[in-house]
Amino acid sequence: xxxxxxxxxxxxxxxxxxxxxxxxxxxxxxxxxxxxxxxxxxxxxxxxxxxxxxxxxxxxxxxxxxxxxxxxxxxxxxxxxxxxxxxxxxxxxxxxxxxxxxxxxxxxxxx
Amino acid sequence: xxxxxxxxxxxxxxxxxxxxxxxxxxxxxxxxxxxxxxxxxxxxxxxxxxxxxxxxxxxxxxxxxxxxxxxxxxxxxxxxxxxxxxxxxxxxxxxxxxxxxxxxxxxxxxxxxx
Numbered sequence: 164x165x166x167x168x169x170x171x172x173x174x175x176x177x178x179x180x181x182x183x184x185x186x187x188x189x190x191x192x193x194x195x196x197x198x199x200x201x202x203x204x205x206x207x208x209x210x211x212x213x214x215x216x217x218x219x220x221x222x223x224x225x226x227x228x229x230x231x232x233x234x235x236x237x238x239x240x241x242x243x244x245x246x247x248x249x250x251x252x253x254x255x256x257x258x259x260x261x262x263x264x265x266x267x268x269x270x271x272x273x274x
Numbered sequence: 275x276x277x278x279x280x281x282x283x284x285x286x287x288x289x290x291x292x293x294x295x296x297x298x299x300x301x302x303x304x305x306x307x308x309x310x311x312x313x314x315x316x317x318x319x320x321x322x323x324x325x326x327x328x329x330x331x332x333x334x335x336x337x338x339x340x341x342x343x344x345x346x347x348x349x350x351x352x353x354x355x356x357x358x359x360x361x362x363x364x365x366x367x368x369x370x371x372x373x374x375x376x377x378x379x380x381x382x383x384x385x386x387x388x
Contacts, residue, residue: 206379
């Protein structure tokens, strides 16, 4: 079945460091891909999305490119801030009502 | 604030009991989704309602049920609770169906079964 695999956390970085959180997927078709962020004590928020191959989603300095050839959607940010500390979830859907999530990756940024 | 309201925020109950979790969607949203977030299973889709009708079902146990009322709020009923049901239960809402990526999530209800 369809699934999403994320790198295990926590990812620990110093402020202004470069961030990469890996996400790969297994899918029978061509899903839309998403990154969600969960700040402490809050619900999930959509961070960015890409709906077809080679699309790049971007928001708040975060970027991810839909790579069909490697079935990947890695999240990157050039310079992280302490306020980026959160749990990040990669997810996919086929435009139905079911999101399939990865297990989440905790990011901790220290000053 | 996402506009999705979930109550209660925390719930502690004993095994075998039954609880009801409540979700009020954003104004104007017709779809409500329920998700379970647990340490061992991660984030799992449970069920979705659209304008009062069940629209999609995921990994929802038979001991769990849900409904959406005419005023569009939704309730998730969990019965014969087991320790493994301890989790964070999220509700999300969106305007229509087939648009889950546009859904807004509530802050969740943390259920602890002891």
